[in-house]
Amino acid sequence: MRSNNKIDKIFISHSVKDVEYVKSLVQLLNDIGIKKSENYIFCSSLSGYGIPYGESIFEFLKEELNKSNIMVLFVLSHNYYQSPPCLNEMGAAWITSKSYNSILTPNFDFRHISGAIDSSKISFHMHDENGLNTFKDKIVKLFELEEIDYKIWGEDRKRFIETIKGISYIEATNLNTQVQVEKVKKLNDEELELQLRFINVTDKDIEFKFIDFELVDSFGNEIQLLAEDKYLENYTLYRKENKVVKWVFQYDYKSNYNPRRDNGNLSKVSFEIYS
Structure with missing residues (x-):
């Protein structure tokens, strides 16, 4: 039986400059059990998950955020807060009172969270093992997915963290x-x-x-x-x-x-x- 709280789609709000992080995040969502389809994940930077050809970007985003069964996932970073389109998405999500979660890139500190994001609401860094476990459990519950074997999840999580650390090292060195x-x-x-x-x-x-x-x-x-x-x-x-x-x-x-x-x-x- 379908729950009234069931979520059908994730809207990933992110800076295009953080696309390498987001690629890995989408792969992790697929590993958790969310299907590889634009019907379940919206991510404007990735082919197949973005805005359909010929659609107005603003109208499409407005339509997506007005859906009642969508969850917004903020990928917060220095790049995010320097991007006007990202801040517009944050404001739109707040206005429409969407359920949201925020994930921080490794080189972005909690104290820099601002804007419509509630800094007291639980967030976590992408390479935080415990945070990823909690995130996985929440996604499984909201999407009503089958639970993953803990050994398989352990390997998926390990691979994700290693990839994120590699991306963050290059980013930190550039910074x-x-x-x-x-x-x-x-x-x-x-x-x-x-x-x-x-x-x-x-x-x-x-x-x-x-x-x-x-x-x-x-x-x-x-x-x-x-x-x-x-x-x-x-x-x-x-x-x-x-x-x-x-x-x-x-x-x-x-x-x-x-x-x-x-x-x-x-x-x-x-x-x-x-x-």
Whole structure:
């Protein structure tokens, strides 16, 4: 017999920047017993679980949140609170008085919980074994699923925690690693010299997969530069190291970007490190 409290679908509210965490979370939900279908899980960042082709994103989200048998699962992180769409979802869930649970990414602390989320309501970190056990029991109860053999669940949980720790390590290292553009100098009509400061506050040596630069001058003109393999293949940023290097980049002199008018406050540096 169907319970009045039965939940049929989970709405995963998250930042697209946390998609690797969310992929693992969806897999865990599948392991617990929730079917691999958009009818049971809504997650906008994953193919097959997102917004149907041609649908208006705002109307679709509104329709989903107005359903009485849906539970909202907040994946809270620094990225989440920096995302206006995420905060809109949080507010919409609060307005519609939806049942919700919140899971914190490993590098996000409880004291940073704010907004419509009740900080006194039980939350847990994704890599917390006891929290995952309680979460699993709740999902099984709300979805009226068959209980999982404890040995199988133990292996599923272990695999999930190991994956999450790997993702969080890379994230933490990125959070504690800085690449700053200190000076831009035009060498000739084809080359720019960038004076870069690299900062590593971790206890690990770091190697970079890629480093991309977006430079902007005071007129708003932009130019994209990519660090070449000749720099990256032989470059290690050692533990606790803070150093300045000068790298030379080829650039299109026909670009409207003016190196002498570079606005360092608007420059962006994106990178990824090896785990």
